[in-house]
Amino acid sequence: MPLTTSHFSRLPLLTYVLLAASVMALARRYYDDTTLALTVTSVLMFACCWASATHLLGTRAALKFVLVAVCVGWFAEQMGASHGWFFGDYRYTGVLGYRLGDVPVIIPLMWFVLTYVGYVISNLIVWQSAVDGAPGLGNAFVLSSLAAMIVTAYDLGADPYMVYTLKAWIMVKTDGAWFGETVQGFAGWMLVSFVIVMGFRLSVRRVLPLPAGPFMRGHALLPLAIYASSMVFQMLRGSPVETRTIALFAMGIPLLCALAGFQRWRAHEAAATSSGGQA
DSSP states (O other): OOOHHHHHHHHHHHHHHHHHHHHHHHHHHHHHHHHHHHHHHHHHHHHHHHHHHEEEOOOOHHHHHHHHHHHHHHHHHHHHHHTTTTTTTTEESSTTEEEETTTHHHHHHHHHHHHHHHHHHHHHHHHHSSSSSSOOHHHHHHHHHHHHHHHHHHHHHHHHHHHTSOOOEEEEEOBBBBBBBHHHHHHHHHHHHHHHHHHHHHTTSSSSSOEEEEEEEHHHHHHHHHHHHHHHHHHOOOSSHHHHHHHHHHHHHHHHHHHHHHHHHHHHHHHHHHHHHHO
């Protein structure tokens, strides 16, 4: 039986579900339950975001996003863990599992997840669509900066939790101004997130944005769900406790704005469909 377009649209999800199962088996053999849970969750989020991006952006553009995010994310983390660049001086522990160089494998995968989420949310806020509304460099700069801020808002609560509760990495400087974390780390998050999203936008700027359609809506909700679940987790389990309130406002404001943009996108689609039917 020949492969159809619908078969190819399922390949990213199917492939990475299998990858998640393989990583889960490996982690189960060598690591404890915390490492296993973090590994499987990260790989599954990566798989779902790649599948979502394939539907929203197209197969080639989604692959470009993955490659830019994973490569830039790994390089930034490797330079950070080995030379103290971007985020301050730190060293990963064994909590996050198998490493490539000095960086746990799941970290570059999560750079794609977070920057893709930031990309979709920023577009929904500004354009009421999951994809860009204009291809210009000015738009790319502003939207990439907004996406970087959305990603860094997540990190305001995530970093202290990962260091002091999970002990996923150890900061050489332990008396930073942000609950023991260094402010430099957030500057690094802004920079790396911006480079990833801007790099992706530049790689596809000659390609016209895909037209919005009803088939896109469910795939656009997935990154919003990931961001919302991260916010709820930080609100319930964030440590120090002050970060729980911070998560509500720092992540809740862009999330609600994106949801409003999503509703307007859906209303525009309904109006267009209705006018087309009347015509």
